[in-house]
Amino acid sequence: MKKFMLIAAATALLGAGQAFAQVIVRVAPPAPIVEERGPARPGFVWVEGYHRWDGHRYVWTHGRWVHPPRGHAEWIPGHWDSRPGGYVWIQGHWR
Numbered sequence: 001m002k003k004f005m006l007i008a009a010a011t012a013l014l015g016a017g018q019a020f021a022q023v024i025v026r027v028a029p030p031a032p033i034v035e036e037r038g039p040a041r042p043g044f045v046w047v048e049g050y051h052r053w054d055g056h057r058y059v060w061t062h063g064r065w066v067h068p069p070r071g072h073a074e075w076i077p078g079h080w081d082s083r084p085g086g087y088v089w090i091q092g093h094w095r
Contacts, residue, residue: 024086025053035063043067048077053089069094 029051037046049063068075078092 022088023053024083024088025080026086027058029058029080029087033060037063038065041065045073045075047075047092050078050092051080 032051033049035049040046044065045068047064047066050061051058052061053059066075072094074095076093076095079090080087081090
């Protein structure tokens with residue numbers, strides 16, 4: 001039983017560490033793609049598209065209309081931040 005608990009605790013610690021890991025990409029991200037939003041939907045917020053790093057190259061993720069979580073109305077877009085050695089993705093979030 002003690003061995004199982006130790007393995008579970010180590011796994012939880014590893015999982016928590018991965019949540020804070022940052023990947024530094026040495027290649028600058030391309031300019032954002034301007035997308036057509038389509039008609040606005042009442043009660044929805046536009047979440048802009050972005051370039052994500054797939055481990056080998058940048059891949060465009062399309063923007064979309066999203067119903068915000070309760071108590072949140074403003075989407076703060078994610079962005080690539082220049083750091084020593086490359087670029088780091090800063091995740092978007094609700095405010």
